[in-house]
Amino acid sequence: MILSFEEILKKVENEVSALHLNESPISLYTPIQYILSLGGKRIRPALTLMACNIFSEDIEPAIKPALGIEVFHNFTLLHDDLMDQADLRRNQQTVHKKWGANTAILSGDAMLIVAYRLIGETSGKFLKPVLDLFTTTALEICAGQQHDMEFESRSDVEEEEYIEMIRLKTAVLLACSLKTGALVGGASEKDAEILYAYGIHIGLAFQLMDDLLDVYGDMASFGKKIGGDILCNKKTFLLIHAFKAASEDQKKELNDWIHKQDYILEEKIRAFRKIYTDLCIEKITEKKIQYFYELANEYLDQLSVSPERLRVLKSISQLLMNRKS
Amino acid sequence: MILSFEEILKKVENEVSALHLNESPISLYTPIQYILSLGGKRIRPALTLMACNIFSEDIEPAIKPALGIEVFHNFTLLHDDLMDQADLRRNQQTVHKKWGANTAILSGDAMLIVAYRLIGETSGKFLKPVLDLFTTTALEICAGQQHDMEFESRSDVEEEEYIEMIRLKTAVLLACSLKTGALVGGASEKDAEILYAYGIHIGLAFQLMDDLLDVYGDMASFGKKIGGDILCNKKTFLLIHAFKAASEDQKKELNDWIHKQDYILEEKIRAFRKIYTDLCIEKITEKKIQYFYELANEYLDQLSVSPERLRVLKSISQLLMNRKS
Numbered sequence: 001m002i003l004s005f006e007e008i009l010k011k012v013e014n015e016v017s018a019l020h021l022n023e024s025p026i027s028l029y030t031p032i033q034y035i036l037s038l039g040g041k042r043i044r045p046a047l048t049l050m051a052c053n054i055f056s057e058d059i060e061p062a063i064k065p066a067l068g069i070e071v072f073h074n075f076t077l078l079h080d081d082l083m084d085q086a087d088l089r090r091n092q093q094t095v096h097k098k099w100g101a102n103t104a105i106l107s108g109d110a111m112l113i114v115a116y117r118l119i120g121e122t123s124g125k126f127l128k129p130v131l132d133l134f135t136t137t138a139l140e141i142c143a144g145q146q147h148d149m150e151f152e153s154r155s156d157v158e159e160e161e162y163i164e165m166i167r168l169k170t171a172v173l174l175a176c177s178l179k180t181g182a183l184v185g186g187a188s189e190k191d192a193e194i195l196y197a198y199g200i201h202i203g204l205a206f207q208l209m210d211d212l213l214d215v216y217g218d219m220a221s222f223g224k225k226i227g228g229d230i231l232c233n234k235k236t237f238l239l240i241h242a243f244k245a246a247s248e249d250q251k252k253e254l255n256d257w258i259h260k261q262d263y264i265l266e267e268k269i270r271a272f273r274k275i276y277t278d279l280c281i282e283k284i285t286e287k288k289i290q291y292f293y294e295l296a297n298e299y300l301d302q303l304s305v306s307p308e309r310l311r312v313l314k315s316i317s318q319l320l321m322n323r324k325s
Numbered sequence: 326m327i328l329s330f331e332e333i334l335k336k337v338e339n340e341v342s343a344l345h346l347n348e349s350p351i352s353l354y355t356p357i358q359y360i361l362s363l364g365g366k367r368i369r370p371a372l373t374l375m376a377c378n379i380f381s382e383d384i385e386p387a388i389k390p391a392l393g394i395e396v397f398h399n400f401t402l403l404h405d406d407l408m409d410q411a412d413l414r415r416n417q418q419t420v421h422k423k424w425g426a427n428t429a430i431l432s433g434d435a436m437l438i439v440a441y442r443l444i445g446e447t448s449g450k451f452l453k454p455v456l457d458l459f460t461t462t463a464l465e466i467c468a469g470q471q472h473d474m475e476f477e478s479r480s481d482v483e484e485e486e487y488i489e490m491i492r493l494k495t496a497v498l499l500a501c502s503l504k505t506g507a508l509v510g511g512a513s514e515k516d517a518e519i520l521y522a523y524g525i526h527i528g529l530a531f532q533l534m535d536d537l538l539d540v541y542g543d544m545a546s547f548g549k550k551i552g553g554d555i556l557c558n559k560k561t562f563l564l565i566h567a568f569k570a571a572s573e574d575q576k577k578e579l580n581d582w583i584h585k586q587d588y589i590l591e592e593k594i595r596a597f598r599k600i601y602t603d604l605c606i607e608k609i610t611e612k613k614i615q616y617f618y619e620l621a622n623e624y625l626d627q628l629s630v631s632p633e634r635l636r637v638l639k640s641i642s643q644l645l646m647n648r649k650s
Contacts, residue, residue, distance in 0.1 A: 023464075028471040079434060083427045102408045102474060105430060109404060110467040112434065116441055117460045120453075128445075128452060135442045139348075142435040146353040149427060 002309060003053055005046070005316050012045045015063055016070060021114065031095045031107040032114065035074050038090040043320070044177040045070040050316070051181025051195055054309045061123055061184040065130050068118030069177050072134075075111040076141060078104060083149065084232075112138075126184045133183075137176040144169025157235045159244075163204065171203025194302050201296035202317055205289045209321065211236040212285050215273055218324045227269035233258045237288065238281045242272075245279045293321050327634060328378055330371070330641050337370045340388055341395060346439065356420045356432040357439065360399050363415040368645070369502040370395040375641070376506025376520055379634045386448055386509040390455050393443030394502050397459075400436040401466060403429060408474065409557075437463075451509045458508075462501040469494030482560045484569075488529065496528025519627050526621035527642055530614045534646065536561040537610050540598055543649045552594035558583045562613065563606050567597075570604045618646050 003011070016036060021029050045066035052062035080086075081094040082104045088094060096104035122130040147165040151157050178199040182192040214229040215238060229236050239254075246254065254275060257268050276282060296317065300310055328336070341361060346354050370391035377387035405411075406419040407429045413419060421429035447455045472490040476482050503524040507517040539554040540563060554561050564579075571579065579600060582593050601607060621642065625635055 025468055025471050025475070027475065028468060079430055083430055101426075105404055105408055106467055106470055106474075109434075109437065110464060112437055113460060113463045113467065117464070120456050120460055131441075131445050131456070135438060135445055138438045139435060139442070142431055142438065143350055143353055145431055146350050149431075150350070150352065 001057060002312055003049070003059070005050075005312055008046050008049050008053075008312075009042060011049060011059075011063075012042045012066065012070070015067055016042070016045075019067060019071075027103070028107055028110055031078070031099055031103055032071075032111045034098070035078050035089070035095055035111075036071070038092055040074070040090065042070060044073050044173060046316075047174060047177040047199070047313075048181035050313050051178040051187075052185035053181075054195075054303075054305055054313065055182060055185035055187040055191070059185075061126065062181045064118050064121040064123075065134075065180045065184060066177070068115045068121075068134065069173065069180065071111060071118060072115035072138065073173060075108055075115060076145070078111060079108045080145060082108070083145075122184065129183055130180050133176055133179060137172050140168045140172045144172075151235045152233070154235070155243075157240055159237070159240055162235065162237060162240055166204060166207040167200060170207040171200045174203040174206065175199030188304065191303050191305070194299050198296050198299040201292045201299065202320070205292035205296065206320055208237050208285055208289045208292070209323065211238055212282065212289070213324070215276060216282060227265070227272075230269050230272045231265060237285055238276055239272075241281050241284050242275055242279055245281070246275065250275050250279070289321065293317070326382060327637055328374070328384070330375075330637055333371050333374045333378070333637075334367060336374060336384075336388075337367045337391065337395070340392055341367070341370075344392060344396075352428070353432055353435055356403070356424055356428055357396075357436045359423070360403050360414070360420055360436075361396070363417055365399070365415065367395060369398050369498060371641075372499060372502040372524070372638075373506035375638050376503040376512075377510035378506075379520075379628075379630055379638065380507060380510035380512040380516070384510075386451065387506045389443050389446040389448075390459075390505045390509060391502070393440045393446075393459065394498065394505065396436060396443060397440035397463065398498060400433055400440060401470070403433045403436060405470060407433070408470070447509065454508055455505050458501055458504060462497050465493045465497045469497075476560045477558070479560070480568075482565055484562070484565055487560065487562060487565055491529060491532040492525060495532045496525045499528040499531065500524030513629065516628050516630070519624050523621050523624040526617045526624065527645070530617035530621065531645055533562050533610055533614045533617070534648065536563055537607065537614070538649070540601060541607060552590070552597075555594050555597045556590060562610055563601055564597075566606050566609050567600055567604055570606070571600065575600050575604070614646065618642070 019036070021033050021036075023029050048062050048066035048069060049059050052059045077089060078095050081089055082096040082101060085096075086094050087097050094104075095107065099107075116134075119131055119134050120127070144165055144167070147161075148169055151162075151165065175196045176199070179192050179196040182195045187195070211229065214226065214236070217226055228234075229239075233239075242254065243251065253271065257263070257271055260268070297314075300314065303310065344361070346358050346361070348354050373387050373391035373394060374384050377384045402414060403420050406414055407421045407426060411419050412422050419429075420432065424432075441459075444456055444459050445452070469490055469492070472486075473494055476487075476490065500521045501524070504517050504521040507520045512520070536554065539551065539561070542551055553559075554564075558564075567579065568576065578596065582588070582596055585593070622639075625639065628635065
């Protein structure tokens with residue numbers, strides 16, 4: 001039986017709530033419980049369960065590694081927020097704002113270990129390949145974050161570098177989530193690799209969609225402030241392309257805004273959005289998203305399973321690509 | 326054949342040097358190579374190899390987990406130095422002083438993952454028990470660090486709480502090092518547990534010796550500044566006992582020094598040392614060290630191996646207990 005997305009998500013939420021992290025000392029574990037309780041889309045563990053379900057009726061073996069991946073993802077948010085000095089996460093105070101930097105460092109470290117504890121509960125012969133994939137992925141994500149931080153002080157980031165950065169920072173974890181589910185579901189190495197490649201391309205499309213929503217999204221449903229990337233001068237796909245296509249005047253205007261210290265937030269966002277619109281950046285980004293999305297779907301067609309078993313995963317990817325938030 | 330301690334240490338140094346951590350991006354891995362290159366006693370990986378060697382002629386299976394433990398130990402130093410805002414580690418700049426807090430956070434995270442990568446290379450049937458022990462130990466060490474930080478703002482820390490804190494922060498990793506070596510050396514579960522208990526008690530003795538050396542050590546050979554614990558008002562075994570035995574006048578003097586902002590470093594150290602000496606704190610601490618050391622050795626006698634195989638480990642513990650640095 002193929003579970004519906006709603007059933008998968010319900011399973012994930014129940015399992016996240018059932019994580020007993022009220023260990024001692026509570027001051028170490030409370031911030032972990034806090035960030036996990038803030039919610040989020042739970043897309044990664046859902047992908048693991050869905051991928052497992054493609055190959056097996058029994059999704060139980062996927063639960064522990066799925067939880068490990070979700071805990072790991074939230075660990076990266078916790079430490080990234082500290083490094084970015086972000087005040088808010090999902091409209092709530094970030095951990096370092098609430099408890100201080102030292103707690104954020106140490107509870108984050110403990111959270112990474114808890115993620116490994118869950119990965120370590122992967123059963124039997126799947127432990128080794130799941131653990132190895134997780135470790136490789138985790139190091140890639142650190143590399144992605146390092147690139148991202150280094151891009152902040154650079155004005156010459158190329159599209160290819162940017163795509164590689166978001167591959168590392170975002171796409172590999174989605175791909176890892178899918179491949180992990182495939183492995184514990186008993187997929188062949190080939191099918192597992194195909195799902196991994198699918199995950200990479202869906203992940204790239206997903207992140208570019210995020211870049212786009214930051215500029216053109218609907219604030220109420222996006223869950224974070226619109227224009228956040230613009231205000232912190234993030235070299236997104238949109239800004240990189242804007243600089244590439246801009247006239248000298250437009251370049252000057254962008255650079256002036258980037259270096260301005262005192263300004264009205266809304267005015268900066270409006271100015272960026274106008275330049276993006278004048279340069280058709282929305283279209284260029286949408287085209288790139290479509291490109292990665294189609295590539296992703298071509299991978300799915302290569303899987304050695306009946307199309308019926310892919311229905312849920314396909315509908316979810318479609319949903320992700322049409323999201324407003 | 327039982328390897329000598331010199332042979333074990335040489336093996337460890339060679340293996341640490343052969344860790345190929347020149348991965349990309351170099352800005353992420355350079356701080357990891359840096360802190361590993363600062364040296365240190367390498368006592369933990371040495372214990373793993375020695376413990377393995379007690380039960381097996383072949384120490385190869387112990388090398389990867391031994392390295393994982395050493396990388397993990399250095400990761401804790403990296404993040405602890407950041408949390409403690411320490412400027413120096415082994416007479417060199419700390420990572421956050423040299424590269425900033427964000428690099429220290431992220432390279433530390435990567436280092437923890439690299440430690441797991443090495444643990445993950447433990448072969449075959451030993452992977453699961455070694456991984457589980459490592460994860461349990463790593464979380465205990467985070468708990469120990471959390472307690473340690475919380476003790477800073479408390480003046481009522483009891484001896485039992487302090488012993489429990491150093492058990493978590495220091496002793497469990499020495500015990501884990503030994504048990505890991507025993508496991509991959511093919512020891513029985515019972516022998517592995519005995520070595521673990523030995524490690525806990527040697528670890529407690531080891532940390533109390535550190536507390537003592539901070540006050541009475543020989544600066545040149547100790548490698549860190551004498552009196553560091555005194556200057557940062559650390560609630561060591563010595564200070565806890567001093568407060569317990571002190572007269573009202575002595576308590577007042579200690580408290581005055583603890584709250585004083587401007588003073589000559591040497592004077593504070595001299596004042597503490599005088600009170601410690603007047604109260605025979607050195608004797609009390611030495612007695613406690615001896616107590617844990619003897620308990621540790623009683624465990625060794627319960628192992629199901631010939632005394633000959635324990636010679637190296639015993640001589641090293643003796644050395645650790647008589648060290649001046």
